[in-house]
Amino acid sequence: MFKHLFKLIWNKKKQNFLLMSEMFFSFLVLFAVFTLLVFYYQNYKKPMGFDYKDVWVVSYNNSLKTKNTDSVNAYYQTMRKNITAMPEVNDISFCSDNIPFSSNHWTEGVTYKKVETDGVNWFTVDANYKNTLNVKLLEGRWFEKSDVVSKYKPVLINSDLKEKLFGAEPGTGKILDRGDKGKDKVKVIGVIQSLKLGGDYAKPAIALYNLADTGSYHWLGKIMIKVSPTKANAAFEARLYKLLANYMKDSNVEIEHMVNKRTEVNYFTLVPMIVLLTVGGFLVINVALGLFGVLWYNINKRRGEIGLRRAVGATGSSVSNQLITESMILATLSLIIGTFFAIQFPLLNVFDMPAGIYLTAILLSIIFIYLLVFLCSLYPGKQAAAIYPAVALHEE
Template sequence: MLRHLLKLIWKRKSRNMMLSLEILLAFLVVFAIAAFGLRYWQLFQLPTGHGWKNQWSVSIRAAQDLPNDPILFENIKRSLRDLPEVESVAFSSFGTYEMARWSEDYVLPDGSQQLTVEGMGVSDEYFATMDMRIAQGRFFSSMDDNADAAPTVINRRLADKWFAGKNPIGQIFAVQKRDKTQGQRYRVVGVVEEFRSHGELMDPVYFMLPRWLPGVGRDAANNIMLKVKPGTPRSFETRLNARLKQIRNDWNFVITPQADARASMLKTQTIPLVILAVIASFLLVMVAFGLFGVLWQNTTQRIPEIGLRRALGADAGAIYRQIISEQFLLSSGAMLIALVLLVQLPLTGVFGEVLNWTVFFGAALLSAGVIYLLSLLCSLYPGWRAARLSPTQALHYE
């Protein structure tokens, strides 16, 4: 039976070529949507490494560069800690769930293994404020004062890349300057499993959290992170802003609960997926109309052939199955060609971890399911129409 169906498809190859091309393109688009969605789902399952439910972010907006004044930052911390809703206060270069990013090139002491590492300077209180957990070593604190290298916490990905098979605690690395000389040196004091500043849909990267101290260096912290008591209402924002204005009336403060920032970030990050889904929906509708029309026309042209089969004893169910099976074989051939092209992507690593094998196989299965369902729906009525023809009516059809 399969051999016979393949012969029928091959004899009508000129008619089926354009239909196969439409199915192939539809499969590619659905595959892209499925791959995006599965990668997002995969990323969403990974830990971000920080809390968001009881954390608030305060972004400082000043007309001029912020001064790295230790007295000023100590005043901010003490004043905010006096608020009954606030459990802890910390400072950072920027807030989580923001589009801000900071990265630099780093090397090991011997100048090898240059990597671009993303980072965020944070104060000693940051880890407790953000409900972070240490996986190895410790978080930095006042015991790191006057250290010979700036203490830093790195994520597991960076530790495994640079110090595979070694204990990362105590290891040194340094900034790689443009003239290839080494700048600021850092010492690893702790390792966290993960830290993704952009939240659940951020691709894992090499990340470091170096220690920031008020009054040390020229760069000030532009962000205040607060851990508030559970159930703190949004109306607390008014009191918080008033307290900050008492400290510096010439600054503006953008206050954002991390729950709101997270929701906004997730919405922004899923916009490309929504756009692609809309485009894919229109394409699938066009393919469905084209497929339905071609199947209708093919069925009409093959009425004498169908009548002959009915006259030779084929029942209506056999005719129905033949029409659907032919369409499934045609779809399978188009998808097989598409998969031969697509499998080159994970093999060559063009998209890196974005299109890993788990995502590839999942997207392939989902896409095949969608195309087979589309083929089935489009072939149901033409198959039913062909199956209900009587042998006499079919053989006398002109």
């Protein structure tokens, strides 16, 4: 039977080639769509790693004219006391500009046992960072005041960087080289859970956290404030802004809610997905209409053949199954070619994604194409089964 079907397909190879091309390109587009969907879904399932709902972000520019470090530190310590004295404030943290859900990034490489790891996100934070965001400590300890006089500068790393650098080994106590030729060494004192700083659908980036020292306040420009969910309101925000604006008279002060920043970053993350879904949807509709039309046309062109088959004893279900099987064979040939190109992505490690994401996307794309072809061939197959032999032969 299959030999006969392949012969029928070959005899109409020009017409079938166009249909196979549509299926091939549909598979590639669906593969891209499902790859993003699987990637986003796997990231979405991972925990955020910190609390953001009751955190406000204050952006400011350092307007102090003095370069004296002690004066700068005293200035910001006084501001810290004034903010924490407000009953609506639970905790605050001074940190670098690359806060969660922001577009600011500061990356640098680190070396361990002569193996360099590039693209590590560096964060400068104070000792209150952990409590402000409720960061989960997995190993070791958090920063202490005595760390400012340590032989090696203490740092914390997230679980993703720990796995990349040390595998299953503990990360605490390891010495890393930072900068050119290992001139700057840092010591890992703890490991925290990886934070999804780019939103719900973003992959947690490898990250390293170092403690803000006495000179850091010269350039720090963010304050994260953990507020009470029951007390903080618009009136408090106005009082907070007035306090900061009066204290930093020559500085541009802006207050943002981290909840809103999360919504914005999620929106921009989903834009490419929405575009791909739109393109893929139009392509799938075109393929479905094209397949449906071709099968309908084939029935009308092959009424004599179908009538002859019915006259010699073929049942309606066998005629219907023949048309459906022909369509599935065409889909299989297209998917073989499409899978060959798609499998190159995990083999070549394109976009540095896990191979499981690509393989899952390939499987979902194959199932979707088969399901689409089967559904589009059902009704034409039913119409072919309803052709009466006498009528078809009489028309022929």
